[in-house]
Amino acid sequence: MPRLAALVVGAVLAASAAPSAAAEPGPAPPDLVSISDVDPSILLDIRYATDHNFTGHRVDGYEAPMCLLARPAAEALRDAQRDFLARGYSLKMYDCYRPQRAVDEFVAWARDLADQAMKAEFYPRVDKTRLFADGYIAEKSGHSRAGTVDLTLVALPARAEPGYVAGQPLVDCTAPAGRRFADTGIDMGTGYDCFDTLAHTLDPRVQGVQRENRLLLASGLAQHGLKNYDKEWWHYTLTPEPYPDTSFDVPVAPSSVQP
Incomplete structure (x- = not known):
């Protein structure tokens, strides 16, 4: 798929860079919505609300x-979902807006070198001493600016x-894929949140159907302004970002959805 690969290479963007100026987290963005209200056909697998992360x-x-x-961002995903549904796929969300308090917890977890409970699956x-230097954990995240998502594709009908x-x-x-955690997403070559260079979107070792699946996701989202972070096949940011310089810290809860 050389033409598709060229499109993706052009679209790849280090979208998780920190905001241009450090600031205290702001109140909820005035247009914070639930993706399920915007498009209820989009599937959810919100891993940080579970023990499986x-x-x-x-x-x-x-x-x-x-x-x-x-x-x-929600409307861009709705538009992309319409295209994917026509091709027999659905988007599935792993993570969307992420409160700053969650980012802070990730930082504290990374500094606790004694906690290696999930190493066998995720890293x-x-x-663990390399997680900051290698870019897997950071003190700021695009997710906290409400325009970044982690997601995959599911072949329909969904299992x-x-x-x-x-x-x-x-x-x-x-x-x-047959041995790792049985995610319902199509085979992308690694699991979600895999701290490994094989998760880099265009890692040359990932070929065949796995590479085609990554390019399918990337090209479909790029058409709606969602750009990939090249070190995580699952990570996309709407460009331009709605709130490029503001992190938020309201919880992921029904009460945070703005009227």
């Missing part, structure tokens, strides 16, 4: 398994979402 527990600020976004080949039981045996996120 790299911390091993529900993350602070995730009071409900919801995808909240600034309205322009089996990365020493039932597998359950995760805390304490179950963990499998390397780079293992073949």
